Amino acid sequence: MRELNILICGVGGQGNVLLERVLGNSAMKEGYLVRGADTFGAAQRGGSVLSHIRIGSEVSSSLVPQGRCDIILGLEPGEALSTAVNFLRKDGLVIVNVCPILPAKVKVGDLTYPSIQTILGLLKKLTQNVIVLDATTLAKETTGSERAMNIVMIGTLMGVGVLPINSDTVIKVIERMTGGSNIQAFKAGFEIGKRRQGLIHAICGVNR
Secondary structure (H helix, E strand, O other): OOEEEEEEEEEOOOOHHHHHHHHHHHHHHOOOOEEEEEEEOOHHHOOEEEEEEEEOOOOOOOOOOOOOEEEEEEOOHHHHHHHHHHHEEEEEEEEEEOOOOOOHHHHOOOOOOOOHHHHHHHHHHHOOEEEEEOHHHHHHHHHOOHHHHHHHHHHHHHHHOOOOOOHHHHHHHHHHHHOHHHHHHHHHHHHHHHHOHHHOOOHHHOEO
């Protein structure tokens, strides 16, 4: 595989960096070259966090170039939209959690947050490959904690089947890094992704 570009976007505390490490370690265990980097806003105060993961023999830098992202994992819907506008390639895949986290300026009335319907409508203008789920609620239902939302998201990505990585490898890395309590969250997300496999168009125009 020559190049596969993934971006994980969210806000501070949602677990971007953990997912970057899970995907990166899983890819390396299967023999792929991996580069990664994180860019932070005011992350501790709920600011933006963007994690870059690049896999492949022709990847030379850690940051995904604009317009060349194959897959976006949007842990927060507003962040998913802004990331897609700047980075997503044509026919790229967006997996988006619909549970918003409102910025401080929205909470005090200085800014407005667009409706989820507006965000999803704009995403679907950018690509036909959009998977929408309430990963936050699903995490709470399966593990008792919303914190496993990020594991639901990576499970959904693995269920779609567009990564050249075995899901068993990812499960073992998750178990090693977080313990076995999150595996039910992974499996719940995996089933959602698996049901969407046939609806994903041309995402694997990825350079292989």
